Amino acid sequence: MNTQRTFLLNLYLRGVQMRRITLKDIADALGLSVSTVSRALSGKGRISRQTIELVERKARELGYIPNTIAKGLKTRKTNTIGVIIPDITNPIFPGYARGILDAALKQGYQVFILNFDMSKAKEKDAINSLLSSQVEGLILTSTKLSRQELLELRKRGVPFVVVRKDVRLPGTSFVNVDNIYGGYIATKHLLEIGKKKIAFIGSRFSGEPARKRLKGYLKALKERGIDIREDIIVEAESSFDGGYRAIQKIFDRVDGVFAYNDVMAIGVLVFARERGIKLPEELAVIGFDDIPVSSLPIVNLTTIKQPMYEMGQQAFITLMKLMNDEENVFKIWLKPELVIRGTA
Template sequence: MATIKDVARIAGVSVASVSRVLNNGPKVSKKTIENVLKAMKDLNYTPNANARALVTQRSTTIGVVIPDLVDPFFASLANGVEQVARQNNMQLLLSTGLVSAESEMQAINLLIERRCDVMVVHSKKLSDEALIALAKKTSGLVLIDRYIEEIAERCVWLDNLEGGKIAARHLLSLNHKSFACISSKHQIDDPLLRLQGFQHELKLVGADIAPDLIEYGPPTLQGGEIATQKLLASGKSFSALFVYNDAMAIGAISTLEDNGFKVPSDISVLGFDDVLLSRYSRPKLSTLNYPIEKMAIQATNIALELSTKNTVIDDRKNYKHIPRIIKRESTSFKSG
């Protein structure tokens, strides 16, 4: 395997000159750069990332913390980060937080130990104080799907409260008057805010959701199926169902159809996230678009800028995103 000394010998320069070329150092002639790059190509030489990190005191890795590897929503998040990593010739190091404060801290510490000074963190369980302290230690740490006022310049987030309101307005515009809701059992802000926004908008027109028409479950296909079974077991009728995420919504549709209900002619179902699966369910799922991949790209670029310049970005208003309705086939006008 070729070494940096081999590259220097073939290029006819010093090892220090090769190092400066590899690390974009100053005062390197064009001829030297050409000779070094040609020698690297001829020798099939690949720089050692860890060694470069020791020399430059900078990592060539972008870290990302997500709750799990299964949910397609988080796969989209990771994909957004990876796109930026590839554009900057960096590697992606992924760690999972498992919706647990202890696991989230372990995941972040793992990235820090691996010399990641650029990281995008999806944290729902760590306290604001803990994340503020971590941000002070890590210049390139940016939060996604979380807003903390004290470090607002490091937060790329979705307005879940407004998302719930938009969902309610969509179903109300379709003349629905009786509603049910399926939410996530995870004690985090997102499901609480979506439900709060939904109920707020209903109350403005004198509508509401009966307590026994709100069910909770794991944010999975099976979680949606079981929660829907409980709704049907209540014996109360409803014409519109607002669901925490697309996976649960697709599970809900399956259960409704299995029990003789037609979607959307009998019951309209509205999801949240707009993951790829929502376009291929039957019927195709109406949902709210959560631009997580776009947000991940933005968050990663901010993290890179903060890590290289160690400066605060002032234009905070662009970091808040608003979901939008994607009308497909699972919601329709309710006559009568």
């Protein structure tokens, strides 16, 4: 019985099809040493072209997958990064993730994405899990970590970039959207189309994005000399139901609404249509984010487009610079833009 048939029989008898193919399996199949197979696949050492092609062909046949993490333990380079996001079901986060993934692919990097459900404890667990997998850097999206906790993370020696948070911390890089400007241009547009009783329906005013969008809203009203009415500034849950319930309380006092995000704005639209309120004549509505559903004809929501894909790409590019030992700190602000559709 020849070497290959013997190897295949042993492979079957050992049930090796249920485990990962190793360098030893390739070596046994070809009657070569493990070191020869290793050198052939790594391109290191003096190996003939014929042997390299033979080993590569057999590796493909057997379904060999290189263990990049094990390799990284030796070289200290795994070509992997970790991305931590708060809620994968939130329609804005796939945009960030896709931007990161596309930019990483161009540089030959793999991306591990973990979800932390807006829980600081889960976020810390996710960070530890990724660092134990030897990732070269981290992208933290909407992090819940405090200044002190971010400082402690820096001491662990792994580069990281924060997305969607203005981190006032020396030596820490971030990528963010200009939320003040976004709130300003949304409210300014409502004023320009003749609305004067404009509500702001926000989420968690203690959080940075809502606080800054509110600041932009107030700035636009003050520029026009319009009195600030606290009774139409409403804090609500960041959800469809949150927007729906908020407008229920104030619909008879307003002719325009700037909602914290598109999901809340859609809740406002549904309530208005159920009540027979004409859009945008009797009530104009603007959201924030420009999630995919907002452009559907049945929704047709005027909104502030957040450059999520571009932010993801910039986050990866910034992380690459940090991983390449650039000592600069990068604070990147991207401008949102008004997308006019049928609701305002």
